[in-house]
Amino acid sequence: MRVTEIHYPGSPPVDGYGPGFFRVGGEVREGPLLLLPAGIERWDGLGDLDSILEQSDAIDVLLMGMGPEIRPLAPEIRARLEGAGIGVEIMATPPACRTYNVLLGEGRRVAAALLPV
Template sequence: MQLNEIDYENARPVEGYGPGFFRVDGKVIEGGVALLPNGAQPWSGDAAPFLAIADDIDVLFFGTGGEIANPPEDLIAALEGADIGVEIMSSPSACRTYNVLLSEGRRIAAALMPVLSQ
């Protein structure tokens, strides 16, 4: 069996996470994080960063923290109204899924709420 290193080209995968933070591109981001085609940034829970890039993404992985939860309906409606597919899952699952599809060159983004404890 041959193993290949994943080449993310210019994209930045999630390197790690812990109670209240995510690590992307060697930087720790406290709290929520928006993973966009042009990089990662702190995220306060609004749709604006994703609506601004709606033409550049097909799917948004919405990580709701340590457990699956229902995000605000108005937020999901705004994203879906901009023709962004939304997949809701726990943040650990969203990180893994995001990294795999990012390595495939897919047009994706992620909205991640922090895991509060491990």
């Protein structure tokens, strides 16, 4: 088997996560987090869509990590994001982190809004 190092163009990958924190690009960040094409930001949660919507032209899909377990997304939040042309995928935070890294490694126009586990 041939193993090659994955390169992540643009944004750094999620290296790890734990109770209340994420490690992104080698740096530990506490609390909810936005991983956007323009950079990493602290996130105020599901009601805070401004930073995401401001970058809608650079995002094809937004992965929303809802914490340790998947939870439904309020229809009005989904409507605002999809109205801006952003596809939304809802999942628990651990698979959202893994999926983000895969899509980022493929060079896709992906963003993530992550609630900690």
